[in-house]
Every structure is written in C-alpha cells, then in structure tokens.
Amino acid sequence: MGYRLLIVDDEIPAVQGVLDLRDWREVGITEIDTAYSMREAIEKLETHPADILLTDIEMPGGTGLDLISWVKNHAYPCVSVILSSYPNFEFAQRAITLGVFEYLLKPIDDEKLENVLCSAILKKKQQNQESKEKEEKKKEDPLITSVKKYIYDHISEEILRDDIADYVNLSPAYLSTFFKRETGGTISDFIKNERIHFAKKLLRKTNLTISTIAQNVGYDSLAYFSSVFRSIVGCTPREYRARP
Numbered sequence: 001m002g003y004r005l006l007i008v009d010d011e012i013p014a015v016q017g018v019l020d021l022r023d024w025r026e027v028g029i030t031e032i033d034t035a036y037s038m039r040e041a042i043e044k045l046e047t048h049p050a051d052i053l054l055t056d057i058e059m060p061g062g063t064g065l066d067l068i069s070w071v072k073n074h075a076y077p078c079v080s081v082i083l084s085s086y087p088n089f090e091f092a093q094r095a096i097t098l099g100v101f102e103y104l105l106k107p108i109d110d111e112k113l114e115n116v117l118c119s120a121i122l123k124k125k126q127q128n129q130e131s132k133e134k135e136e137k138k139k140e141d142p143l144i145t146s147v148k149k150y151i152y153d154h155i156s157e158e159i160l161r162d163d164i165a166d167y168v169n170l171s172p173a174y175l176s177t178f179f180k181r182e183t184g185g186t187i188s189d190f191i192k193n194e195r196i197h198f199a200k201k202l203l204r205k206t207n208l209t210i211s212t213i214a215q216n217v218g219y220d221s222l223a224y225f226s227s228v229f230r231s232i233v234g235c236t237p238r239e240y241r242a243r244p
Contacts, residue, residue: 001028001128002025002028002029002030002031003028003029003030003031003051003052003121003124004029004030004031004032004033004048004049004050004051004052005024005029005031005032005033005050005051005052005053005054005117006032006033006034006035006041006044006045006050006052006053006054006055006078007019007032007033007034007035007054007055008034008035008036008037008038008040008041008053008054008055008056008059008064008067009036009055009056009059009083010036010037010056010058010059010060011056012036014056014083014106015034015036018054018083018113019032019034021110021113021114022114024117027114027117027118027121028121029052029117029121031048033048033050036059037059037060037061037062038059038060038061038062038063038064038066038067038070039061039062041053041055041067042067042070045071045076045078049076049077049078050076050078051077051078051079051121051124052078052079052080052081052117052120052121052124053067053068053071053078053079053080053081054081054083054117055067055068055080055081055082055083056082056083056084056085057082057084057085057086057088057091058084058085058086064082064084065082065091065094065095065098068080068082068095068098068100069098072098072099077124077127077131079101079120079123079124079127080098080099080100080101081100081101081102081104081116081117081120082095082100082102082103082104083104083105083106083108083113084103084104084105084106085105085106086105087105091103101116101119101120101123102116102119102120104116140178140182143168143170143178144179144182144183146167146168147164147167147168147175147179147187148190150163150164150167150168151164151190151191151194152194155194155195155198155216155217155218156215156216156217156218157218158218159191159218161175161176161187161188164187175187192228192232193232195217195218195219195228196217196228196229196232196233198216198217199213199214199216199217199225199229199237200233200240202216202217203237203240203241204241210222210225210226210237210238210241213225213237214226214237225237
C-alpha cells in the first residue's frame with residue numbers, strides 16, 4: 001500500500017528540498033502533493049486526503065497549526081509533522097495539544113527528516129490497523145447480539161451450536177472460535193449460565209414448581225437441573241428460593 005504526502009510551505013526552495021531529498025517511493029510514499037498556503041492545503045486535502053502532512057508554521061492566510069487544527073476538526077486521519085524556523089515554546093505547546101507527531105526545526109539534517117517521515121509512515125500503518133480493527137469490531141458486536149438473542153429466544157429448548165451457526169450464517173467451528181474470542185467464554189457455558197440466570201428469576205418471582213422451572217429453562221431432568229444449579233449458584237434451587 002502506498003502513502004500520500006502533502007508538503008505545505010510558502011517557501012518554494014523548502015518544498016523542493018524535501019522533494020529532492022530522496023526517492024520517497026522506496027519508503028512507501030507513492031504520491032506527493034504540495035501547497036504554499038493554508039487555503040491551498042485545505043483545497044488539496046478536501047479532494048485528495050493525505051496520509052502524512054508536513055507543514056511549516058508561518059504562512060500567509062493561516063499558520064500550519066491552524067491547518068492541523070482544521071485537519072483534526074474535520075477528522076482527517078493525517079499524521080502531522082511540523083517543520084518550522086521558529087523555536088517558539090507556545091507553538092510547540094499547541095502542537096503537542098493538537099497531537100502533532102513531530103516538531104522539527106529548520107535547518108534540519110536530511111537524514112533526520114528522512115527518519116522522521118519514515119517513522120510517520122509506520123505511525124500511519126498503525127492507525128490504519130487500529131481503524132480496521134474498530135470496523136471489524138462494529139461488525140462483530142451485532143453478530144454477538146444475534147447469537148445471544150437466539151439463545152434467549154430458545155432458552156426453554158434444546159440449543160444446538162449448528163442451529164445457532166445457521167441463524168447467523170457462520171460455520172459452527174468459526175462460530176465457536178469467534179464467540180470465545182469476543183466474550184471470553186464458550187457458547188455452551190454461556191447457554192448454561194443464562195439458563196440458570198433465568199431460573200433464578202423464576203424462583204424469586206413466581207410460584208412455579210421447581211420441576212416446571214427446570215423445563216422452562218431447558219432441562220428435562222430435575223436432578224440434572226439441580227446439579228447444574230448448585231454448581232453455579234452454590235446451593236440447590238429449593239435453598240435459593242428459601243433465601244430471604
């Protein structure tokens with residue numbers, strides 16, 4: 001994957017100096033654009049968002065810090081690097097507040113600038129990976145919700161992994177792996193815990209017999225229901241109901 005670099009500086013020689021520094025394609029920068037003012041930079045970003053922004057501070061029509069603030073407010077995922085002639089504490093302080101990746105001072109050693117831009121590429125790769133993981137998480141959350149809904153809706157019945165897998169359009173093996181990764185527990189343990197959780201509510205809030213409650217939460221055998229209940233709750237269903 002190639003990355004796009006936008007160089008913003010009102011000094012043409014400074015821009016050219018970065019362009020001539022090396023063949024940036026060798027480090028993954030396949031597109032380079034230039035701008036000579038904040039306004040021009042914004043126009044470029046709106047049509048071709050950059051992965052890495054290298055900007056001066058003092059420019060006509062707005063500073064590089066103003067540009068980075070605009071980038072942040074518009075949620076452009078740039079990695080921003082400042083290359084400035086001004087060792088100004090207030091500038092540096094604001095740059096930190098804006099999340100600037102690096103604050104460099106002119107004149108700068110070519111090797112250092114090259115190393116910083118290479119590091120910015122690595123930072124961008126990390127951002128892309130984190131963004132990808134967040135997107136996957138957004139897709140996974142509704143899936144877990146669907147699995148749990150199926151279990152809740154069939155709590156009084158026999159619940160088979162294959163039936164859940166069909167419901168959410170996954171293979172049974174992947175469903176098991178996915179569910180454990182996302183919740184930290186197995187599907188069978190979740191079903192068992194939910195059955196007992198529901199049984200506890202029925203014991204507290206109804207006068208149904210324990211055998212009827214066992215059937216309502218999916219257990220045909222009262223003895224087995226009582227054994228599972230005790231292993232999870234620490235007492236028998238009868239003892240639990242008798243608690244104040």
